[in-house]
Amino acid sequence: MKAQTSGRILLFLSMMLLMAAGMPLTSFADVVYWTNTKDSNGHLIWTQPAYYPVRMIGTNLTLPDKNRPGVMIPSPMQNPKDLFIDSHDHIYAADTGNNRIVEFGSDGSWLRYITVPESPLNKPQGLFVTKDGDIYVADTGNKRVVRLDQNGKLIKQYNRPESNFIPQSFKYDPVRLVVDKRGFLYIQTLGGYQGLLQLDPDGNFQGFYGGNQTNLSLLDLFKRFVYTRQMYASQISKLPGAISSVAVDRDGFIYTTTVGQDINKDQIKKLNIRGLNMFDTKDENTGGSTSRTFGEVRPWDAANLSGLGAQGAITPQLIDLCVDSNGNITTIDATFKYLNQYDASGNLLFFWAGPSSANTTQLGLMKNPVAIDANSQNDLYVLDDRENVIQQFRLSEFGKKVNEANNLTLQGRYEESEKPWEDVLRLNANYTPALLGLGKAAYKRGDYARAMELFKLGGSHMGYSEALWQVRLQWFQRYFPWFSTVMLTAAVLYKALETSTRNAAWRIRWRGRRRSQKPLIVQLKHAFYILKHPIDGFSAIRYESKGSYPSAFILLGGALLSVAATDLYTGFSFNTIDTHELNLAAVFLEVASLWIGWVVSNYLVSSIYRGEGRFKDVFVASAYALIPLIMIGIPLAVFSNVMTDSEQSIYSFLKLGMYVWMALLFIWQIQSLQNYTIGETIANIVLSLLVFMVLCIVVMVTLGLSSDLKDFIIEVYREVRWR
Incomplete structure (x- = not known):
């Protein structure tokens, strides 16, 4: 009886939790996949389902039997390749294997087949329907695009255009297309790396639109620098990535996706009238454009693919996309079978779904999704060319709440977005877009301290910096009169006291006090002398014993503390390190290993290359050369907490100056200790770096062999033990 009562209580609590989350009780039972997003550091965050699967469409297609009047026989779709939903929410599928277009009603019921009897279709792979009802079909097998009226009658066909600007090698195999409000066609051709083929309503060539840039690796750049023109011309040409899909939103902006194993940036582009990517963001430091990365990965799914023997780098391949009425962009990932959804600014909202079992059909999971589109209610429809069906996904209450809040934020209506964002955060306290949305609302409201907190939790360095600017401005406005009065x-008072007591007895005794002669104190003070007189200072370490191992270890420890302080306490506006995952022991080991490796390499080269310094001299002087890291690194980390992104140039200048100063001290150290000329010093540094690289390789090989040797010994021990 107690067990039954406990079970009922648990069931009741579960139902209450589901109702509190705003989801229908049947929805979660139908969801067989995870829904995730990511925080600013790329960590996976679980969320409630944003979409839940509703049904499959196209499972019961039939045709009249020609030999038996009145009898219907099954006629399933065969290898369908594209999907489109018109303004009346009618669903069109390019049934490639059956050489037809299938039209379904908004409720998923079959309406008709479109076959164009007067000029039959041949392997159609793409389609687009205008608001007037005209149907454009990428008739791939016939190497043309056809325009049909509402009744499926042929109006016009677009064959390969004639133009001197189209290369002879260009293959006109249309696979996808969109039509803008002017009636201009944007055609994606199979393997067309030049971009979308743009035709006017009469079929005249207007140009290539939205082409991709060629991604050159370091090896390619090395070849271009080293090879002669003839040698480079004999290499296989590296071409830009081919566009895999094209879509258009209600405002007329055109979107494309690009696939390729070496494509890891700009997989999604939002193109302006000039064909330039609007998702490129401006780098605040360089003024240039910064590429965006799209396509999400769950670590365990990547591990599973690796375990199944996937060839090459496992990267998302975004093969199709659609844009809903909210401006959200949803893509299909052919590698992981995910649906990735981004908002109108390209920020990740959710990703979900995954691969279906090879032997079963599972609602919500897919074997090979190839096309996607959205209706006026923002339901998503996904075409699977292996299952030969269309799956419908509907927004959950959680997804609707996120969409509502995010749209208000994107429109700049921050105060109105605050309530729905709070509802979202109440359902999922880790949902990053909600934190950022509330941060913008707090900033707009003037609660800059709260905005700083939310932007930091959400990982927005720019938002945090802008809020910090306002907090700092308010502080100065409030306290500057008092602060300036106190300082003045x-x-x-200091000047008056200094002038009046200049000849006082206690001042004379202080000036004539006996300085400490303890060796360690003198040696540490010598570090400051080196900053003013580096050549003489490093020579004194060699010939006057102004340095020792204890003082070197103290300075090295200070340098390590400076590195730790920089990683831990640099202001959030400039610190991209996740301090919660920072392993100080690993940082100390890395810095110490690099420093010791340099000391050993430099000593070995110097001892062979006519150097006069001993190992102790190189060890101690190399520690003294780190003094700028202590003098600048720690104060800079502290002051960066009150600096904003607008002072980025000052921060970068000081940090660069610190590294340049250290580099010069290392150069002067080598020159002084080893009694080198400038040319010999440069040669010594180059050789030391080469030796350092060799040492790194030797260490890695040794560690690898040691691991193998350990495994061998363990295996031998087990064999002996069991025998």
């Missing part, structure tokens, strides 16, 4: 009064 202190300066006047």
Whole structure:
């Protein structure tokens, strides 16, 4: 009886939780996949389902039997390749294997087959339907695009255009297309790396639109620098990535996706009238454009693919996309069978779904999704060319709430977005877009301290910096009169006290005090002398014993603390390190290993290359050369907490100056200790770096062999033990 009561209580609590989450009780039972998003550091965050699967469409297609009047026989779709939903929410599928277009009603019921009897279709792979009802079909097998009226009658066909600007090698195999409000066609051709083929309503060539740039690796750049023109011309040409899909939103902006194993940026593009990518963001430091990365990965799915023997790098391949009425972009990933959804600005909202079992059909999971589109209610329809069906996904209450809040934020209506974002955050406290949305609302409201907190939790460095600017401005406005008065009064009092007590007995005794002669104190003070007189200072380490191992270890420890302080306490505006995952032991080991490797390499080269310094001299002087890291690194980390992104140039200048200063001290150290000329010093540094690289390789090989040797010994021990 107690067990039954406990079970009922648990069931009741589960139902209450589902109702609190705003989802129908039947929805979660139908969802067989995870829904995730990511935080600013790329960590996976679980969310409630944003979409849940509703049904499969196209499972019961039939045709009249020619030999038996009145009898219907099954006629399933065969290898369908594209999907389109018109303004009346009618669903069109390019049934490639059956050489036809299948039209379904908004409720998923079959309406008709379109076959164009007067000029039959041949392997159609793409389609587009205008608001007037005209149907454009990429008739791939016939190497043409056809325009049909509402009744499926042929109006016009677009064959390969004639133009001197189209290369002879260009293959006109249309696979996808869109039509803009002017009636201009944007045609994606099979393997067309030049971009979308743009035709006017009469079929005249207007140009290539939205082409991709060639991605050159370091090896390619090395070849271009080293090879002669003839040698480079004999290499296989590296071409830009081919566009895999094209879509258009209600405002007329055209979107494309690009696939390829070496394509890891700009997989989605939103193109302006000039064909330039609107998702490129401006780099605040260089002024240039910064590429965006799309396509999400769950670590365990990547591990599973690796375990199944997937060839090459496992990267998402975004093969199709659609844009719904909210401006959200949803893509299909052919590698992981995910649906990835981004907002109108290209920020990740959700990704979900996954591969279906090879032997079963599972609602919500897919074997080989190839096309996607959205209706006026923002339901998603996904075409699977292996299952030969269309799956419908509907927004959950959680997904609707996110869409509502995000749309208000994108429209700049921050105050109105605050309530729905709070509802979202109440359902999922880790949902990053909600934190950022509330941060923008707090900023707009003038609660800059709260905005800083939310932007930091959401990982927005720019938002945090802007809120910090306002907090700092308010602080100065409130306290600057008092602060300046105190500083001025202190300066006047100091000057008066210094002048009046200049000849006082206690001042004379202080100036004539006996300085400490302890060796360690003298050696540490010598570090500051090196900053002013580096050549003489490093020579004194060699010939006057102004340095020792204890002082070197103290300075090295200070340098390590400076590195730790930089990683831990640099202001959030400039710090991209996730301090919660920072392993200080690993950082110390890495820095110490690099420094010791340099000391050993430099000493070995110097001892062979006519150097006069001993190992102790190189060890101690290399530690003294780290003094700028202590003097600048720690204060810079502290002051960066009150600096904003607008002072990025000052921060970068000081940090670069610190590294340049250290580099110069290392150069002067080698020159002084080893009694080298400038040319010999440069040669010594180059050789030391080469030796350092060799040492790294030797260490890695040794560690690898040691691991193998350990495994061998363990296996031998087990064999002996069991025998």
